[in-house]
Structures are given as structure tokens and as C-alpha cells.
Amino acid sequence: xxxxxxxxxxxxxxxxxxxxxxxxxxxxxxxxxxxxxxxxxxxxxxxxxxxxxxxxxxxxxxxxxxxxxxxxxxxxxxxxxxxxxxxxxxxxxxxxxxxxxxxxxxxxxxxxxxxxxxxxxxxxxxxxxxxxxxxxxxxxxxxxxxxxxxxxxxxxxxxxxxxxxxxxxxxxxxxxxxxxxxxxxxxxxxxxxxxxxxxxxxxxxxxxxxxxxxxxxxxxxxxxxxxxxxxxxxxxxxxxxxxxxxxxxxxxxxxxxxxxxxxxxxxxxxxxxxxxxxxxxxxxxxxxxxxxxxxxxxxxxxxxxxxxxxxxxxxxxxxxxxxxxxxxxxxxxxxxxxxxxxxxxxxxxxxxxxxxxxxxxxxxxxxxxxxxxxxxxxxxxxxxxxxxxxxxxxxxxxxxxxxxxxxxxxxxxxxxxxxxxxx
Ligand SMILES: Cc1cc2nc3c(=O)[nH]c(=O)nc-3n(C[C@H](O)[C@H](O)[C@H](O)COP(=O)(O)OP(=O)(O)OC[C@H]3O[C@@H](n4cnc5c(N)ncnc54)[C@H](O)[C@@H]3O)c2cc1C
Numbered sequence: 001x002x003x004x005x006x007x008x009x010x011x012x013x014x015x016x017x018x019x020x021x022x023x024x025x026x027x028x029x030x031x032x033x034x035x036x037x038x039x040x041x042x043x044x045x046x047x048x049x050x051x052x053x054x055x056x057x058x059x060x061x062x063x064x065x066x067x068x069x070x071x072x073x074x075x076x077x078x079x080x081x082x083x084x085x086x087x088x089x090x091x092x093x094x095x096x097x098x099x100x101x102x103x104x105x106x107x108x109x110x111x112x113x114x115x116x117x118x119x120x121x122x123x124x125x126x127x128x129x130x131x132x133x134x135x136x137x138x139x140x141x142x143x144x145x146x147x148x149x150x151x152x153x154x155x156x157x158x159x160x161x162x163x164x165x166x167x168x169x170x171x172x173x174x175x176x177x178x179x180x181x182x183x184x185x186x187x188x189x190x191x192x193x194x195x196x197x198x199x200x201x202x203x204x205x206x207x208x209x210x211x212x213x214x215x216x217x218x219x220x221x222x223x224x225x226x227x228x229x230x231x232x233x234x235x236x237x238x239x240x241x242x243x244x245x246x247x248x249x250x251x252x253x254x255x256x257x258x259x260x261x262x263x264x265x266x267x268x269x270x271x272x273x274x275x276x277x278x279x280x281x282x283x284x285x286x287x288x289x290x291x292x293x294x295x296x297x298x299x300x301x302x303x304x305x306x307x308x309x310x311x312x313x314x315x316x317x318x319x320x321x322x323x324x325x326x327x328x329x330x331x332x333x334x335x336x337x338x339x340x341x342x343x344x345x346x347x348x349x350x351x352x353x354x355x356x357x358x359x360x361x362x363x364x365x366x367x368x369x370x371x372x373x374x375x376x377x378x379x380x381x382x383x384x385x386x387x388x389x390x391x392x393x394x395x396x397x398x399x400x401x402x403x404x405x406x407x408x409x410x411x412x413x414x415x416x417x418x419x420x421x422x423x
Contacts, residue, residue, distance in 0.1 A: 012096075015092050015093060015096065026086060030090045033067075034068065037068070038094050038098065043098065047384070049238065049239035050100070050238045052238075055104070055241045056098060059098060059101045060147070069108065070143050070144045073140045077137060078145075079143075084113065088279075091106060092283040092287070093284060094281075095284025096287050096291070099281055101239065102280065102284055103240055104151075106152075108150045109277070111150035111195075111197045115258050118342075119136075121270075121341070149193045150193060150218065151197060152188075152197045153190075155186045162405060163211075166214070169201070171200045171215045174251070178215070179250065180251075182198075182246075187245040189240070191228045195219065196226070197217070197258060199214060199215075199264065202261065218252070219250055223252065224250065228243050235393060235394070271340075275356075276352055276401065280337075288388055289322070289363070292374070292378075294319065297319060298310055303382075304378075315373060322366055322373070325365065325369075349413070354410060364392040367389040
């Protein structure tokens with residue numbers, strides 16, 4: 001089906017009913033656009049990307065065609081001008097139909113969200129602001145006009161991606177630009193992105209590396225010295241193709257800086273919800289597990305036998321428990337994404353950790369309940385549930401807000417004020 005035929009299909013109900021959740025018209029329209037293309041085009045392809053562990057290139061072409069690549073590009077630059085919640089609720093709809101597409105789309109969209117609405121909330125000198133606006137316009141033009149795709153490699157295997165120490169991938173100032181050296185692991189979209197939005201530390205002669213000197217730099221995938229190495233045969237999220245990237249004396253010019261000096265550090269300190277952008281994918285998976293279970297028990301999934309399993313009271317109770325868990329997850333998550341802004345209150349930050357933890361853990365719990373409730377046939381590879389189960393397992397591992405780190409932070413920050421000790 002081409003993206004132009006989408007109005008002819010019988011659509012699933014929205015995850016977030018626009019009236020009930022008081023979505024803006026723009027948010028509702030973006031959610032519907034994602035649901036249409038997800039249901040018609042992404043869902044039928046998802047098994048193939050998973051089986052082959054290949055990047056969903058066709059889905060990205062479709063997203064460009066329907067304007068979703070530029071969802072967070074400001075309207076004056078030709079984008080949809082969505083803010084955090086508009087992106088997050090739309091991404092949940094995509095995650096419902098293809099986890100790998102939604103997860104990689106997060107990496108791409110961050111390049112626009114961080115340089116756009118989020119940077120607009122942060123402090124910069126007038127000169128930096130002027131330069132930033134000029135540079136981001138170039139970056140948006142590539143996305144809107146050419147369909148350029150951005151990856152977001154920050155993981156290095158150590159504590160940097162957890163936000164504890166500076167990145168060891170380095171950016172050295174040279175005439176006319178930067179020289180990048182380092183290695184990034186788990187770089188989703190490797191080999192398929194046009195640009196790698198690399199988080200790296202500026203090397204300052206005679207100074208110790210500092211997280212304050214983190215730079216966010218767009219490295220063209222075809223730049224000399226960029227290599228994709230290693231294989232990719234994981235448990236889940238196989239379509240993300242998250243291989244290892246090597247940067248060896250890669251030169252990029254000044255305009256490759258996606259944020260001025262010091263602004264990434266400011267963002268990470270003042271706009272903490274920026275690290276929640278991986279969660280919508282898993283909220284979509286949670287919804288998909290419940291959707292599937294309802295259809296399965298109603299006897300609507302082809303070739304799973306004549307039995308309508310819904311008549312068994314144990315199945316009804318199990319579905320009810322799943323429904324309760326999904327509603328709890330959606331309500332907390334929606335509240336947290338609605339609160340995303342610069343300088344949130346302590347309670348809002350704790351709620352964001354709680355929402356992230358809840359989505360990542362409950363998505364997997366709902367998938368395992370779905371398998372138990374539907375029964376043996378539901379885990380066959382001809383049906384989507386076993387893929388949802390494998391994909392959902394990855395959510396809790398995603399740095400910097402892994403499920404463990406969210407618990408660590410809630411415990412610590414709820415009990416201590418900044419700087420407070422027991423001495
Ligand atoms: C499908 C998938 C796609 C991904 N895509 C990307 C991507 O596009 N870009 C990207 O940058 N990353 C990506 N990641 C990586 C992800 O965010 C994590 O960085 C990665 O899973 C960490 O793997 P690890 O084995 O190094 O984890 P771990 O060993 O668990 O963590 C790495 C380090 O973090 C610190 N740490 C971890 N847990 C704790 C804790 N509880 N307390 C204190 N410190 C802790 C430690 O220093 C530890 O050595 C992806 C991961 C997956 C599974």
C-alpha cells in the first residue's frame with residue numbers, strides 16, 4: 001500500500017484519545033499520521049527486519065514522504081514543529097507497529113529536538129545563539145529536503161553514557177573545525193544513517209577532561225576515518241543494527257557542531273526529560289501486547305484455531321490485569337511527558353524516573369503476560385508476540401536511564417537534598 005492510500009483503512013484506536021488526554025490538534029494529527037503508516041506499512045514489514053536484522057530503510061522513506069522525519073523541525077524550516085509530548089506520543093504509535101523503527105527514529109529525532117525546542121529554552125550568548133540558528137537551519141534543510149537520517153552514538157561501554165564521567169571519544173580543535181577520535185558501541189543506525197550525532201569531549205590542552213566540555217557533533221557517515229565494525233545478531237531490536245563505530249582522525253568543519261560549547265551539559269543538567277525519549281517505543285510495545293491479546297482471545301487472529309478463548313474466566317482475569325497495568329503505565333508516562341521542560345521541580349524529575357522505569361519494566365511484563373495468557377500458539381514466529389517480547393526486554397538496558405539507574409536516583413534524590421551528606 002502506498003502512503004497515499006492510507007485513508008482507506010480501518011484504523012486502530014489511538015493510544016491516547018485526543019479528547020480524553022486533551023491533545024492539541026497538532027499532536028492528534030501527528031499521532032494519527034503515525035498510526036496510519038505504522039498499521040499499514042510498518043507492521044507488515046516488522047517481521048522481516050527482525051528476522052534479517054536489517055535496518056528499516058523502507059520505513060524511513062515512508063516517514064520522509066509523510067513528513068515525520070522532520071517532526072521536531074520548527075515549522076519555519078518546513079517541519080511539523082512538534083514539541084516533546086507531540087514527538088513522544090507519536091513515537092509510541094510507531095513503536096506499537098515496529099519497535100526498531102521507533103527506537104532508531106528516537107535517535108534521529110533527538111538531533112532536532114535537542115537543537116530545536118530544547119535549545120530554545122537554554123541560555124547562550126547572543127553570538128552563540130546566532131551561530132546556532134544558522135547551523136541548525138543547514139541541518140534541518142538536509143532532513144526536510146534530502147531525507148537525511150541522523151544517528152546518536154554516545155555509548156562507549158563505560159560510565160560516560162551513564163552520565164558519570166566525561167566521554168572518552170574526543171574532539172580536538174584544529175584549523176577550521178574539529179578532529180574526532182574514539183569508539184562508540186551500540187550505535188543504532190550504523191551503516192544506514194547519513195550523519196552520526198556524536199557526543200564527545202573537547203580536548204583542551206593542559207586541562208583534565210570534563211563533562212562540561214561535552215560537544216554534540218554531526219559527523220558525515222562518509223567522512224574519511226569513519227568505520228562501522230563488528231557484527232549484529234542480538235536478542236531483540238534487531239532492526240536497529242546497533243554496531244560499533246570507530247572514528248580515526250575524522251575531520252569535520254565548524255558547522256558540524258550541533259550545539260555551541262557548554263550547551264549539551266546545560267541541557268543534561270536543566271532539561272532531564274531529554275533522556276526519556278527512548279521510552280515511547282516501549283509504551284507502544286506495551287500497547288501492542290494488549291492489542292494482540294484482545295484480538296487473540298476474541299478469535300480474530302487468523303490460523304490460531306476455531307476456539308474463542310475469551311469465554312474462559314482465567315483468560316478474562318489475566319486480560320483485566322494486563323489492562324490495569326497498561327492504564328497505570330500510560331497515565332504515569334503521559335503525566336511525565338506533559339511535564340517535560342527546562343528546570344522541572346524535584347518531584348517532576350522523580351516522576352520522570354518513575355515513568356521511565358515503569359514503562360521499561362511493564363512493557364516486558366505485559367509481553368510475558370500476553371504470551372502466558374494467549375498460550376502456546378501465540379509464541380510462534382509467524383505471529384508478532386514473540387518479537388514484542390524480545391524487543392521489550394531491551395528497554396531497561398538503555399543508558400543513561402536504565403531501570404536500575406532510575407531506581408538508584410529515585411532512592412538517593414528522594415532521601416537527600418543536593419550536596420547533603422550524613423557526616
Ligand atoms: C537495541 C539497543 C540499541 C541501542 N542503541 C544505542 C544508540 O543508538 N546509541 C547509544 O549511544 N547507545 C545505544 N544503546 C546502548 C545502551 O544505551 C547502553 O549503553 C548499552 O546497553 C550498555 O551496554 P553495557 O553492556 O556497556 O552496559 P552496562 O555494563 O550495564 O553499563 C555500562 C556502564 O554504565 C555504568 N553503569 C551501568 N549500570 C550502572 C549502575 N546501576 N550504577 C552505576 N553505574 C552503572 C557502568 O560504568 C557500566 O560499566 C543501545 C542498546 C540496545 C540494547
